[in-house]
Amino acid sequence: MARRHKHKVRSAERMAKVMAGVIWRDFEDGTIPSKFAYEGVFIAELRSSLCLTGWSWPVADEAARDVVREALRLARAVRPTWAEGQHAATGLLVREAWCRNCGIPLRERQVHYCSASCAQKWNRAFNAEAA
Numbered sequence: 001m002a003r004r005h006k007h008k009v010r011s012a013e014r015m016a017k018v019m020a021g022v023i024w025r026d027f028e029d030g031t032i033p034s035k036f037a038y039e040g041v042f043i044a045e046l047r048s049s050l051c052l053t054g055w056s057w058p059v060a061d062e063a064a065r066d067v068v069r070e071a072l073r074l075a076r077a078v079r080p081t082w083a084e085g086q087h088a089a090t091g092l093l094v095r096e097a098w099c100r101n102c103g104i105p106l107r108e109r110q111v112h113y114c115s116a117s118c119a120q121k122w123n124r125a126f127n128a129e130a131a
């Protein structure tokens with residue numbers, strides 16, 4: 001029987017501390033590139049465990065997110081801003097080297113396309129395919 005009204009995870013505080021310890025340790029030694037690397041898997045694992053003990057999915061999800069939120073707080077994880085999440089800010093060379101539409105090499109500040117007209121043509125073709 002689902003525990004509809006039970007929102008408190010037993011030993012939530014201890015679990016959050018353990019998770020925070022793992023996040024902190026693996027971030028410090030370079031195993032993970034971000035303190036948020038385990039966020040999804042921690043939520044999924046805890047939610048799954050709670051569901052297996054009879055919690056409903058929405059209640060288990062909310063409770064798991066609360067525990068992981070606390071773990072991230074304890075690990076002093078700070079979410080990057082939108083701008084910090086962009087390729088230019090990450091310094092990762094993941095940008096494409098050639099225009100998606102015409103294939104000519106892109107210059108330094110160009111992203112995906114060599115020109116606005118190539119972007120329009122590619123998007124028109126992409127949207128036609130998707131329709």
Ligand SMILES: [Zn+2]
Nearest residue numbers: 099102114118
């Ligand atoms: Zn082009």
